[in-house]
Amino acid sequence: MSEPVAQKTIGVTVNGTTYEREVEARRLLVHFIRDDLDLTGTHVGCDTGNCGACSVIVDGTLLKSCMMLAIQADGALIETVEGLGADGDLHRLQETFGEHHALQCGYCTPGMLMSAKALLDENPEPTEREIRRAIQGNICRCTGYVNIVEAIAAAAEAGT
Amino acid sequence: MLLASVEYARPRSVDEALSLLAANPNGRALAGGQTLVNVLKARIAAAELLVDLNDISELREIRETDEGLEVGPMVTYTQLARAEEVHRGRPILGEVAAQIADVQVRNRGTVGGNVCSSDPTNHLPPVLVALGATMKVAGASGTRTVPAEEFFLGVYMTAVGSGELLTGISIPRREGGDGFASVTIGVDGTCIVNAAASANGGVRVALGCVSATPVLVEVASADEESVRAAVGAAELDPPSDIHAPAEYRRQLARVVATRAARQASEAA
Amino acid sequence: MKVAGDRTFDVPQQTVWEVLNDPARLAKTIPGVESFEVEDERHWHATSNIPLGLGSLKMRIRFEKTEERPPEYASLKAKGDGVGAIMSMQTQFQLSSSGSETLMHWEADVSIAGPVGSMGQRVLQPIVRQQVSNVLDALDKQVQEAARADSGAPEQPAPSIEDA
């Protein structure tokens, strides 16, 4: 029988590093990642689950970390933007985002990159429509998405 | 963004979940959290205990039976949109699930959450009503089944009483064709008005966003005139908001009803 | 937002009037009512935990009877303060007899402010209508009980939103 708790010590593995922290049951995963783990690449752009700036990959599933409680992530494997590149080398999406000027202020970029990664992981050769559907849950106020869509398409080509 | 204090439990079985909910009348079942967590973030509504259903694997299954489909309430929209069983059995379910919100929400949001939150703008309530689904509601005194058209009681209110849990949704085998149409805020956005239809000789049309709960309109034939007439006869009294004055919703109801009915009869 | 309607009770007008003027009975028509206190015969207040399905909304509600013409007309003001919302309501009802039945015409003007608005205006109107009809159903029960009480029948338990 699992007893109700108001706080709990949880363990998560983020980008390969394991962390243990005590969290209140009410703490959102995004605040846990940013404030408790100091991984500030994951951002907050709204308070209603619409903007996608907080998108991360939890146990292989792309989700918005502002609509999941940290305590629900106990034992989970989490990928954030900080884990995209490998020892200093940029992920090809990070490269093409730069090459195609797919970012201006860069605030939506981490969430956008995680959505793009999740797309390419399961669909290496997406159509433009599929790319747009994949980032529909990520709001960008700077670029009008034109160059973001191009950058993801370019990364797909580079990867195939 | 900042929730009020709340307790959390993660049961491994339906019985465990039921006893947790029975023990705390202000407890709430937490499914995908794509609505509930937002409500808690806004601190509009308070819950003392969140009973997380994500570890109850039996609620995640989609099964084909002689009668049709058995869909577990913890099945996500993504799961529904991709399941072979759904494509074979009742494809409209997958087509509609694929239109809900965005990838992240579809990955997390569940069928059970969608119907139990009973937000008038949700996609699935009218679909389940049109398809004549039945819902399994479990409680301390055992399990009862409720037809979809009796399941939705109001905004955020369903036949699932306190201490109870939705444990399954039965979708009858397809005999005719199904359809769905909506007008949304932006592409694949929140529905302003939606309609689901199931045609088999006559057509059952369920309208969403025109009342607190889906409005079922049964029409003898799926032709445009009959459907329009039937929707007119339903004397809808839809709510007004910034996206749609009541009069506009009445107009959209006629339009999406006929479009859903047309798709249904063409698919029949 | 304005809501209005008519209700018919199969009891004498005097009985309905008494229920509407009996704070104790009126209290039982408030969704999720937890406590109720009478200041004087014009002012009373309640604390309520209004069930909203996804959770509940705690509110302190103050009532003021603004006008009455026994036994057919009364108007009430209600102001509710909650964490998620601020509610204010102007309501009035008009009673008239038709044979053994009593016809009640009621009108309410409800306005809601605060974070609850931020969760989508789209649901506010249906929610208000829903709560109003719950209140009326509860009122119906109270009227029946009062009638039974008058005829010496046993009281039913106070209603709550689930069975309303």
Place this chain on the structure above:
Amino acid sequence: MTETSAPTSALVVEEQETRPGFIGTSVPRKEDRRLVQGEGVFFDDVKRHGMGFVHFVRSPYAHAKIVSVDVARALELKDVYGTLTGDEVAILTDPFFEMSVPPGSEIKDYALAVGKTRFVGEPVAAVVAATRELARDAAELVEVEYEPLEPLVDARRAQEPDAPILHEDAGSNLVWEGVFDWGDWDSCVAAADHVVRIKELHFDRFSSTPLECSGCLVEFNRGTGQWTMHCNHQMPGIGAIWMAPALRVGTDKLRFVTQDIGGAFGNKICLHPYFVACCLLARKLNRPVQWTEWRTDQHTANAHGNERWFEDTEVAVKADGTLLGFKTSAIDDCGAFPRYEPLGCIIWAQVTPGCYRWQNVHVDFTQVATNKSPVSPNRGYSRMQHLWFTERVIDIVANELGLDPVAVRKRNYVKADEFPWTTPNGCVYDSGDYARCLDIALELVEHERIDERRRDAESRGKLLGVGIGSTLDSGTNNFGQSQLLNPDLQFSGNNEVATVKLDIFGEVVVTLGTVPQGQGHETTAAQVVADALGISPDEVTVRPGHDTYWNSHAGFSGTYASQFAVTGLGAVKGAVDQLAGEIRTIAAAVLGGVPEDAVVLEGGFAKLRDNPEAAIPFMGIGAIVNANNAILPEEIRHVTLNCRYVYVPPFEVPDKERKYGNLTLTYASQIHVCVLEVDPETGAYEIVDYAAVDDCGNRIHPQIVEGQVHGATAQALGAATHETFTYDEQGNLLTPNFYDYHVPHALDMPPLKTGYIESPSPFTSLGAKGMGEGGGAGIHAVCAALQDALRPVGNPIVYDSCNPPHRVWELISNPEESRGRVAVESR
């Protein structure tokens, strides 16, 4: 030099001449590497030991007396550090400086509501606690007793005798009013063949809603009495001018620090009330305090764009479609407090005639306060409203007189050979070719096939429409225009600062006075420096962000009003040219006392032109001046290799009486064409083709320029189709977050085709023009396309800037209502 490109096919009209060096090429952005790795530093990423989190208690009423504020229960909560109330603020600070003349100048604006609240969401008290969640818990325990007052929501009612008054001190809801009268309206009416009358047009409230909301981490240094704000304020200069007097300190006590800012678009200029509250709390509690604004807070209580009504417009037109002039009464709604206003009451005059040659303009302009969120500058600030109006006038005139909107525009556009063009109010349009841009845009959407596409749409039950938006982005303000609002304001001209230095190991380091928010200033500044010093941009360090204590800056420093390419890069160019001169001076001496012009800078060396073997690396020159200057001849020991330059554009103080003078230096143009299809049954519509043609003179970094065009277009399309801050009659905002305030996502955006021409500005050092704000061309292109599409169904008039499906359906189902807004008097 023209090129146009579409995502699909790139069509080249002419070859672009290539300039030597890095200017004009799309070098990789310096900012990107940190941002794509999540290693940017935004204000909310900064933490300090023992910091407390601020949560504001906000008014649920649009208009109410504050009877009492009781923080006792909040303070009882464990780990609550303290609170701040309006009463304290009224004692500890002075009201913020107001720019208006009376009555607007009488308005008292404080960091927290004092005595009464004037809009939903207005901060009434603040609580600081150990965690974000706890601060919110405590805020809920603050008991505020309100006495609700009747709210004023409709600006058109503001001056009615029975209208509720927001600011008793001002005596009425009027903030500012003035008459703008240029040319000769009466005689132009007399000369007109037609007078077209338009009863009312409405430009809606919306904002750019930058994805990062506002906030700051404030530290107070008790020893020096100085505050450090790690924040995302986009215009620290004006921030300090507001905050310092209110806090009763000198501006040097306020240190603004920004690195990366998640978009601003003008919406992060009016943060001073929040920042002052945080400064007071940091001092009172003797600990760092951190405030993060949530999305719903930002929508309800921070920065809205100006809402504007245009009443009883008259347009004087010749039979051939020549536009002689217009007359209108504008009512501008600035919300509960003016703050940056009433500047919006004059900023529009930078583009008085739009892209057109009309000479006679009469505008009665009134700005009023209402019980809504205060406004603040918003991308396209104040010009966008006016340009939308001028474009609406063009299409309504064309529609009512049966003229072709393309022909009317071409007839009335300022012609390419007429630049520099002086407008009726003395502004000087520097360069451009609007008609050519229009031709390119029409070509991009295959305008010659439009009838064919109309028929095809009809066959599918759809109504196809095509619409044009032609706007201007006026860049580099002459702040002298503020004197046209308030003769006592001692503002005029403009300035910007940059420093470029050569350090001891030969590093080239640049600081900017600006506060970038995604415009790539680090990159473009490096391009300018690289070309001047003969090195590559990779060898140039540009310090990111802004720090008042290390970036040299001037009174008008900041990132706003489309001016970096002119003022920012103008300053960089000035500073680096100085540095290049100093390097030559040292090299000439060290390389044997040759004349300075014998020295060239190339590949990180100073060389003799005639004998490249004789060369000294920048490192050597840096070392000599910084660490070995005894070897230098006396007369050049003053050289520091640390050069500061202040760019000051050539402006004069405008004529206050006539409201006449040049108000901005450069005018970039945007010509957009939108093709859309309407579903007549639902009013829903889809943009099926879209072209944006931009002319911002010489482009320093084409990719960045095009990115700005994309972004400005997306914001315009959002504003045209969905984005609006709608209030109910109680003054509740009905679109307080992204639930109901729908901003375009990737599926909403149509494929954009872009093109450009380059008309170099004769007035700027690099021939570049400010750009990036855009003029809101897309807003009008959609309105015009809708009006064109709906012609077959009753020919309704599109009178609002925002047209969601329900409004389109209302136009279709009741065209008479909008038709009733226009009348033509023909002589």
